[in-house]
Amino acid sequence: MADTPDKPISYRDAGVDINEGARAVEGIREAVRSTYRPEVIGDIGGFGGMFSAAAFKDMEEPIMVSGTDGVGTKLKLAQLLGKHDTVGIDLVAMCVNDILVTGAEPLFFLDYIAVGKLDAALTAQIVAGIAEGCRQSGCSLIGGEMAEHPGVMDPDDYDLSGFCVGVVDRPKAIDGSTITPGDVVLGLASSGAHSNGFSLIRRVLVDGHEAEMTLPRVDLGGRTLGDALLEPTRLYVRSILALLRSGVKVKGMAHITGGGITENLNRTLPETCDARVVRGSWKTPQVFGLIQDAASLSDDEMYRTFNMGVGFALVLDSRDAPAAAAALLAAGEVVSEIGEIVGGKGEVVYG
Secondary structure, eight states: OOOOOSSOOOTTTTTOOHHHHHHHHHHHHHHHHTTOOTTEESOTTSSSOEEOOGGGGGSSSEEEEEEEEEOTTHHHHHHHHTOOSSHHHHHHHHHHHHHHTTTOEEEEEEEEEEESSOOHHHHHHHHHHHHHHHHHHTOEEEEEEEEEOBTTBOTTOEEEEEEEEEEEEGGGOOOSTTOOTTOEEEEEEOSSSTTSSHHHHIIIIITTOGGGTTSBOGGGTTOBHHHHHHOOOOOOHHHHHHHHHTTOOOOEEEEOOTTTTTTTGGGGSOTTEEEEEOTTSSOOOHHHHHHHHHHTOOHHHHHTTSOTTEEEEEEEOTTTHHHHHHHHHHTTOOEEEEEEEEESSSOEEEO
């Protein structure tokens, strides 16, 4: 039988501070509200987020598209450098860029923040990044959870996960089924490593080199390695949705994440087609060269681990590609023709 304590043990004594949780909620209130679309019903603090589906009535067959993801071990670098206001953008981007490949418009987002010890100021920084990602994507942050895990996580540690829901009219959904040989592959520039491969990056560039993370580097154009690695994942939502609404026919799309071009572009290909990608047909950020040299990786391994400078890819008829490229350039994207579709068996090959 357990010993009876000499005095009452509160939840706070056990490591969970309810008052700090209340302060954290109050600290993120305005950031959350700044993401609200007209369809949001209610306010922060409810048991469930509500979102009106009234606008879907004009669609022939509205299809809900959902996605969930996290930031991964990039968070350890953010914690090392004490910079917590951009990883929330990564969190949103990893989810909304995924559902975007179907042609879906992201509608709302929910987050889950697990911490060793809740700190209202730290939480506000993280949620500010999540809200910024939502604003850039045009989706609403309508709910979430802040979970304090004393004894399970270190006090300064935290982890993030997110969940988003979007909608696409089924006749306009994009699934790659119409891709044929002769089509063109366009690549949109990434902002860096995005949020993939950081277990390897940390091992070869960060561990044992912590003091170097904040030093400006000539080979990075004066940027620090820490800043280059923490550059948030690019959000492609507004430019891609604008392209789709313009009437340009996009046959397939891919979000280039873990697995690189090799294991993501193939996910949109029919079994009878390959994508022949021409290495060197776009600019590869210098940070990938630093990773490759430090890890002594082959080109093939780099291309199946990192995005290598292409964060999003589109497949179009060769006659539609020039107009699509022009529209994407006008929307602020850096666009390259990176390959073509050829007969094959649903793989990415390099030429």
